[in-house]
Amino acid sequence: MSAKTFFRHPLGAALAACIATFLWGSAFPFVKWSYEVLDIRPEETGEQILFAGYRFFLASIMIFIFFTLARKNLLFQKKNTIELMRIGFFQTFLQYILFYIGLSHSTGIQGSIIAGSTSFFQMLLAHFIYQNDPMNRKKVMGLVIGFAGVVLVNIQQGTLNIVFGLGEILLLTAMMTSAVGNILAREGSQRMPVSYLTAYQMLFGSTGLVVAGGLMAGWFPFEWNVQATLLLIYLSFLSAAGFILWNNVMKYNKVGNVSMYLFLVPVFGVMLSGLILHEPIHLYVLLGLSFVASGIVIVNRDGRKARSSGS
Template sequence: MKLTIERIVTRPLGIMAVAGGATFLWGSAFPVIKLSYAELGIEKAHLYEQILFAGYRFTLAALLILFIMKLMGRSVAYQSGTWRGVGRIGLFQTLLQYVFFYYGLSGSTGMQGSIIAGTTSFFQIVIAHYMYANDRLNSRKLLGLIVGFAGVVVVGMAKGAVDVRFGWAEICLLLAMFFGGLGNVLSKKEAERMDILYMTAYQMLLGGVVLIAIGAAGAGLMPFAFTWNALGMLFYLAVLSALGFVMWNTVMKYNQVGRISMYLFLIPVFGVFLSAWLLSEPLQLSVWLALGLVVGGIVIVNGRRVRKAGASGG
């Protein structure tokens, strides 16, 4: 039987490979961004420069997708009637998510940032509960969320002492995660009538250009002295953004939001493992516990699906 994209990403192993691959790519962004900032001299307080760099990243990612579409012989021209859907996704999934994320992160601790980042799964599942009649929140999903989020908390606590303060920075991080979750759910809805490559490219292009405009307003259009290392890291960040969003939007299109959202808990876990490798940061045993909890949450939420697939012969 011929395998199609839909058949691949609706099977348990296919979901694991595609959703897990996307979160692995996004997790790798944390150490690479840190290395990029060090190479370009971007400090934590340089908010406009951080937003500008993000604008470069997403604009380049969009252009890469459009280039791939052209190589595939597919039209990259604007498709009539799609501006509203693309605009909404670009507004929430790229622009608002990252403006609030960078502002919040600049005034919060890394530990709090990693824990709050885990709330994206909560927001996605709650939003899907109200948008899709067949994707309601139930006790199994709730238990899986609690177990998975416990893993994210363990990751955060492994980075340092717990800081219980909660101010504007933390509110902005929560808003960033809400906008990201909303953008992901909207992308699933719009993917029903739009090509995923087209949708992903144009929403990132729109969001990226506006991020550049915001960053340039405070830091200038080109304040960086790019080295070959910095250019290489920017290119890698653009590739992971393009590939990660295409993979994520594809697996979201063909599956229930509640089942796929759990994989987002892997992002901070992958980030810690890759930081230990790339930045020579210490890797504590508690991170393995965190990974176990996150995987446990994914299994709890998707257990019924796996059993059904096994009963039907895979």
């Protein structure tokens, strides 16, 4: 079975999307855990950006090694430079500057649920970009319900005070940037192989992260041990595997048909944050999670009835 046949098949697309969203959901607690092990504090912005750069640079190397062993041609072509740098800027560089700084000022659970908003931003972008993926009343209702969930999860336990600070704002902006990057990657994948696109956009984006973080914090500010090294390797692996799977899903399916699977990111993220970080899962978290998941399902219900490949 070819990659095209697999990723266009409903079961193939669903399996790939579920694996990708599980990997991305696990990133929230594992990044927070890495901050603890490496003693990266919320005010240490340079260290956060540099750690992100290490992660995605290693992830890009993993992709190059894997596809080289698989005898895929990843020889760089100058004609793609501008497009790859543009995708890398949004999908890796800018998104993860915002993400890593934002997560340092938030909890793994809050970050996980806010991550569900990527689907909504993709819906809005698809409305303006693709004629066959317009907004309608159900999608608008889904958007409202989904964002209500983002607000609910930021209500303090035992009070009705809404805590929506710097961390949450940065994470929400990161998800907007992610949606832009996903759309750009989808367009780019119509002209370039996904393996090639993913490897080079991540290489360009991570190089920018390393340079920015290194200039701010120095090039080697961390004291590495076995635990920290294993965490970095896992985070790099989930980035490489997640982006390859998701970019293939996006390439062979309509945006509106597959974005619903992104609701699994907050589901996995909340469960794993509670399990790994022992963060409390109170009533407002569960309500917010159910609102976000319901909103994404409502937004995508029409698309599932008329599943077809994107043009």
